[in-house]
Amino acid sequence: MKIKSGFVAREIAGEYVVVALGAASKIFNGIIKLNDTAKLIWDKLSLGWEKDAIVDAVLQEYETDRATVEADFDRFVDTLKGANILE
């Protein structure tokens, strides 16, 4: 599970947004807005991390429980898969 090449996440006025460049813009046209947790998950996915390690990383940063983070992770990954961004 890895983010396809050609996607970049950048901050604009305190908001993280993802856009597709070059060939990637043919499969995804638009933007995705990331909150702080999603940004962390995005960055870890970009580095090729697996689910368990990413959930651990989120838990270290935010005071919440594992089940919530796992549910957030699954929902986010489903969104990315739906948009054809993950390979």
Added chain:
Amino acid sequence: MFFIKIADITVQIHNVYPFVERFCKDYRVDPVENPDLIIGATTDEIVREVELEGATMPPEQAEGICLYRKICVQLPIKFQGFLMHCAVIEYEGVGYAFAAKSGTGKSTHIALWQKHFGNAVHIVNGDKPIMRFRKNQLYAYGTPWCGKEGFQTNTSVPMKAICFIERSETNQIRPIGPDEAVTRIFHQILTPSDLETVNSLFPLLDQTLREIPCYVLGCNISEEAAQVAYHGMNKI
């Protein structure tokens, strides 16, 4: 071949059809030795543009669109600017941008401003103005490309507010934060196609969203819509 000046940028245009030269008449300037941009569209590019538009567009008009895109994709990197799909009007010396999905009624709404506030309202560009930062202030510039109504003025105006329009039975306006505005503004700009453009464009959008207040206006087609919009954006 002819020269124009738009958004304080001198452009040397090598045209195929004479139409585009007439189309740009309000922006023609005398030849300059070192123009900021030199552009031209090949006949192949014009044919591709016609196909993109659904084959009903005359090639001379497609050439114009081709040329404008060639100018606009260079704005972020070279000129601290970007194309924004919106209508900009000038009133009391400042600019108000109205953006909406096609067919929502941008043109109808700015016509209401003209009806309500009279001749003091000027249309800078009805559809595709250039936005550009000069000395840390965002300005909207008129350009020949301005939508089917042809509303444009060769002028520039400091931007006061950006207003996203939605249809509604009653008129109301609310300020929105960057969290909501960022998605809305992205729908109105040319999606960057390379990293260099992203690196130039995103700081411009960042500054725009930090400095220019954004609003969502729900409005009908009564004159009151213009008044509600004006009052909301001037906190009256």
